[in-house]
Amino acid sequence: MAATRSGGEQVPGVWTKELLNSAQGDSFSLLRLAAGGECALTGSAEDRILVLDGRLSIAADGTGRAADHRSGAYAALPGDRNVVSSADGALALVLTGRRLGAPADDVFSPQGWQESGPGQWFRLLLDVTFDENFDERVVGLSYFEPGSSSPRHPHHTAHRFLFLDGEADDELVFPDGTRRTAHRSKGDFVDYPHPIEHQTFSGTGCTILFLHEPIPTAEQ
Known part of the structure; x- marks a missing residue:
């Protein structure tokens, strides 16, 4: 996690916001650096x-x-303690957890994406053999073309x-059959517990970072 304090004082030009700190060991934190x-x-x-x-x-x-x-x-981080800086300002997501996948120069480039349905694409950020239901641990990106839905x-x-x-x-x-529609936009972070079902429609198109964490069963 980024240290935004030095001697008890806020470090100028550095902000962090924790989005997730789960019992399974995953954490997501936003890190923003001013120029x-x-x-x-x-x-x-x-x-x-x-x-x-940014950069x-x-x-x-x-x-x-x-x-x-x-x-x-x-x-990836090069050491146990690192110095992160930005000449012109930047926004990043810091992820910790198991098997987060190999580093890549540009995960938004066209390479490495797979079609998951009409107008929908995904790119995994970890190496995993998954079933068609994505019921195991999966971290990746999902892209919806304008007008597409799951x-x-x-x-x-x-x-x-x-x-x-x-x-x-x-x-x-x-589970009780109640339905609710939520409008999502850039910057929204959502943590849906099991056993909610959902379907997504995007009129504009959207890109989503997703993580699925398996729910332990009685046999596990």
């Missing part, structure tokens, strides 16, 4: 930083060797979504 902002970031090589906007420089503390990462980069579906998982751009209407179906 010239710099902070310490502790973690491990298993953690990931997804650059959402980040990441260096292992004390080495002086920094790597630059542009929007779309899915980067059919109503359940998962035996918790649903976690961060809307990266665009807008969508998400119809939720609760």
